[in-house]
Amino acid sequence: MSPNHRELHVTVNGTAYQSRVEPRLLLSDYLRHELALTGTHVGCEHGVCGACTVLFDGQPVRSCLMFAVQTDGHEIQTVEGISAGPEQLHPLQDAFWTTHALQCGFCTPGFLMTLLPYLETHSHPTADEVRQAISGNLCRCTGYQHIVEAVLLAAERTRQSSPESG
Amino acid sequence: MKPPPFDYIAPETLAEALEAARQAGSDAKFLAGGQSLVPAMNFRITQPVLLIDLNRIPDLDYIRRDDGAGLRLGAMTRQRRLELDPLVAAEAPLLAEAVPFIAHPQIRNRGTLGGSLAHADPASELPVIALALDARLRLVSTEGERWVEAKDFFQGMFTTALAPEEMLVEVLLPPMPKRSGSAFLEFSRRRGDYALMGVAAIVRLDEKGACAEARLVFLNAGDGPLPAPQAAGILTGRKIDARTAEAAAAHAAEKEIEPLGNLHASPSFQRHLAKVLGRRAILAAAQRAA
Numbered sequence: 001m002s003p004n005h006r007e008l009h010v011t012v013n014g015t016a017y018q019s020r021v022e023p024r025l026l027l028s029d030y031l032r033h034e035l036a037l038t039g040t041h042v043g044c045e046h047g048v049c050g051a052c053t054v055l056f057d058g059q060p061v062r063s064c065l066m067f068a069v070q071t072d073g074h075e076i077q078t079v080e081g082i083s084a085g086p087e088q089l090h091p092l093q094d095a096f097w098t099t100h101a102l103q104c105g106f107c108t109p110g111f112l113m114t115l116l117p118y119l120e121t122h123s124h125p126t127a128d129e130v131r132q133a134i135s136g137n138l139c140r141c142t143g144y145q146h147i148v149e150a151v152l153l154a155a156e157r158t159r160q161s162s163p164e165s166g
Numbered sequence: 167m168k169p170p171p172f173d174y175i176a177p178e179t180l181a182e183a184l185e186a187a188r189q190a191g192s193d194a195k196f197l198a199g200g201q202s203l204v205p206a207m208n209f210r211i212t213q214p215v216l217l218i219d220l221n222r223i224p225d226l227d228y229i230r231r232d233d234g235a236g237l238r239l240g241a242m243t244r245q246r247r248l249e250l251d252p253l254v255a256a257e258a259p260l261l262a263e264a265v266p267f268i269a270h271p272q273i274r275n276r277g278t279l280g281g282s283l284a285h286a287d288p289a290s291e292l293p294v295i296a297l298a299l300d301a302r303l304r305l306v307s308t309e310g311e312r313w314v315e316a317k318d319f320f321q322g323m324f325t326t327a328l329a330p331e332e333m334l335v336e337v338l339l340p341p342m343p344k345r346s347g348s349a350f351l352e353f354s355r356r357r358g359d360y361a362l363m364g365v366a367a368i369v370r371l372d373e374k375g376a377c378a379e380a381r382l383v384f385l386n387a388g389d390g391p392l393p394a395p396q397a398a399g400i401l402t403g404r405k406i407d408a409r410t411a412e413a414a415a416a417h418a419a420e421k422e423i424e425p426l427g428n429l430h431a432s433p434s435f436q437r438h439l440a441k442v443l444g445r446r447a448i449l450a451a452a453q454r455a456a
Binding site: 062064066 | 168169170171172173174176200201204205208209217219221246269270271272273275276356357358
């Protein structure tokens with residue numbers, strides 16, 4: 001192993017990992033190649049498409065614009081960590097499924113990771129606000145219409161299930 | 167698209183970072199938010215030998231009002247924080263208005279104030295705001311510190327007054343004078359794209375409601391944030407209305423800016439946008455000053 005490798009302690013989806021990484025290893029490649037968490041997709045690799053969006057200490061970031069070594073001591077959440085198990089969809093995933101908000105699905109993990117924290121702080125978004133919230137994520141299949149519908153549906157269902165927070 | 171190998175340090179004090187920069191000189195790059203640097207490294211457009219990560223240095227991320235001096239902003243303050251901070255909204259409304267136009271929320275969660283200023287992209291918002299607000303920038307190195315005015319800091323495309331071993335650590339925004347107002351507008355094809363044209367306007371009115379002083383700075387209109395002092399002079403001493411705003415904006419658009427054109431906008435379309443956005447921004451700033 002090259003002397004240029006660095007020790008990395010990072011928590012991903014609640015699991016603590018210890019790795020040795022080259023400084024140049026992008027966070028997106030670390031998640032996919034080292035941890036085999038291939039739900040994080042890699043599209044443009046220069047911060048434009050949003051497919052690689054993950055949560056860094058709870059906030060959405062482009063994992064292709066961070067080096068894995070920078071996450072030492074921090075927490076990452078990926079799309080693999082958002083539902084309770086493989087047979088259960090997160091309510092936002094379920095809303096995507098209901099409204100046909102994905103076709104090829106390549107962009108979907110990035111959309112989900114962008115929208116999870118957004119919906120926590122925006123319980124009554126309008127369609128225009130949703131379009132702004134997803135402006136950093138590209139989808140080449142759906143034309144976005146059904147994605148906007150999914151977000152509105154997820155917000156509505158969340159309000160119904162916890163009316164006191166609405 | 168992966169960067170070539172490089173050495174990496176993440177110092178926990180400013181002194182360590184500056185010492186590393188002194189030793190490495192132009193072989194080193196500071197890593198702030200990385201939202202411009204990392205794509206450039208992924209493309210191998212830039213290939214630093216050493217990356218000095220500033221993200222583990224405490225005390226470079228702050229927003230403080232310093233009575234008399236103005237608003238002090240740490241260089242590592244994230245753009246997202248600037249966007250949401252009530253003190254910024256109250257003390258530097260022009261900054262608060264411009265920040266949401268910077269790319270997307272995911273980018274603003276990482277991107278920093280100092281990183282964007284030091285990068286000095288002529289199409290970026292923060293250099294325009296710094297110039298419009300007469301920001302003062304504190305640069306430090308192992309040799310000491312110096313303060314540089316925004317007008318002297320930006321020296322051309324991706325070029326600033328920073329020496330290789332120097333770091334931008336603080337931005338000081340002087341308080342807005344009384345009876346002044348500001349506005350920021352830009353036009354892009356999609357929300358978050360690089361703007362084809364943008365403008366910041368500041369207007370200060372005298373006691374009779376005429377323009378005492380104006381400031382116009384354009385974005386993506388030359389090889390840096392581009393001021394239009396002659397257009398601002400057209401406004402001085404006059405009542406600002408649709409006609410005077412149109413005259414000033416037209417002068418700036420036709421005589422002062424130097425748009426380079428790009429894939430999505432010819433220089434003449436950029437001049438058209440500058441005229442329309444300039445007029446609207448002047449009127450909005452004047453209205454807010456009243």
